[in-house]
Amino acid sequence: AQSVTQLGSHVSVSEGALVLLRCNYSSSVPPYLFWYVQYPNQGLQLLLKYTSAATLVKGINGFEAEFKKSETSFHLTKPSAHMSDAAEYFCAVSEPGTASKLTFGTGTRLQVTL
Amino acid sequence: KAGVTQTPRYLIKTRGQQVTLSCSPISGHRSVSWYQQTPGQGLQFLFEYFSETQRNKGNFPGRFSGRQFSNSRSEMNVSTLELGDSALYLCASSLAGAEQVTDTQYFGPGTRLTVL
Numbered sequence: 001a002q003s004v005t006q007l008g009s010h011v012s013v014s015e016g017a018l019v020l021l022r023c024n025y026s027s028s029v030p031p032y033l034f035w036y037v038q039y040p041n042q043g044l045q046l047l048l049k050y051t052s053a054a055t056l057v058k059g060i061n062g063f064e065a066e067f068k069k070s071e072t073s074f075h076l077t078k079p080s081a082h083m084s085d086a087a088e089y090f091c092a093v094s095e096p097g098t099a100s101k102l103t104f105g106t107g108t109r110l111q112v113t114l
Numbered sequence: 115k116a117g118v119t120q121t122p123r124y125l126i127k128t129r130g131q132q133v134t135l136s137c138s139p140i141s142g143h144r145s146v147s148w149y150q151q152t153p154g155q156g157l158q159f160l161f162e163y164f165s166e167t168q169r170n171k172g173n174f175p176g177r178f179s180g181r182q183f184s185n186s187r188s189e190m191n192v193s194t195l196e197l198g199d200s201a202l203y204l205c206a207s208s209l210a211g212a213e214q215v216t217d218t219q220y221f222g223p224g225t226r227l228t229v230l
Contacts, residue, residue: 041223042224043206043221043224044204044206046219090157100147100162100169100219101147101170101172102157103159104156104157
C-alpha cells in the first residue's frame with residue numbers, strides 16, 4: 001500500500017526565508033507524487049506533481065520539489081516565503097494507473113511571520 | 115472555464131438522517147472522486163466514478179454511496195448519519211482519471227457537513 005509521511009504538522013518561517021516542507025513516501029512501485037495547498041474554507045489546489053519525467057519538479061507560485069528515490073523523499077521548497085503562502089500543505093501519492101485515487105499525508109500548516 | 119462546484123456548501127443534519135451532496139465537474143471532465151476530510155483522520159478517499167461506473171473505492175462502510183449521471187455530475191449519499199460523519203466532503207474531477215499520467219485532479223470548495 002502507498003503512504004506518505006509529512007514531518008512537522010506546523011512550520012513557521014519569516015517572510016523572505018526559505019520554506020522547506022518535508023514529505024517521505026512508502027511505495028513498492030514507482031509512485032506518482034503530488035503537493036496540494038489548501039487555504040481556509042477552500043478546496044485543494046495542485047502545486048506540482050511528479051510522474052517520473054524529471055526529478056526536479058517546478059510548480060506554481062515559485063514552489064518546487066525534488067524526487068529522491070534513495071531517500072524516498074519529495075520535499076517541497078520555496079526560496080523566499082511570502083505572507084500569502086500561509087496555508088496548509090498536503091503531500092499525496094497515487095499508484096500508477098490510479099491517479100484519481102490519492103492517499104494524503106496529514107498536512108503541514110505553514111505560518112509566515114513578518 | 116468554471117471550476118468544480120459543490121452544493122450545498124454547508125449542511126446541518128441530525129443523527130439517523132440521510133444526506134445527499136452534489137458535485138458538478140469541470141466541463142469535459144469524466145472522472146469524479148470524493149474525499150472526506152476530518153481533523154482526526156485527515157483526507158481520505160471515498161470513491162471514484164468514471165462514465166457512470168464506480169471505478170475505485172476506499173475503505174468506508176456501505177452507508178456511503180455515490181452515483182454519476184450521464185453528464186458526469188455526481189452525487190454522494192450518506193445514510194443513517196453518525197456524529198463521526200461530520201466532515202468536509204471534497205469532490206475532485208479530472209479528464210479521464212487512471213489512464214492519463216499527466217492527469218490532474220481539480221478540487222471543489224467542499225461541503226461542510228455537521229451532524230448533531
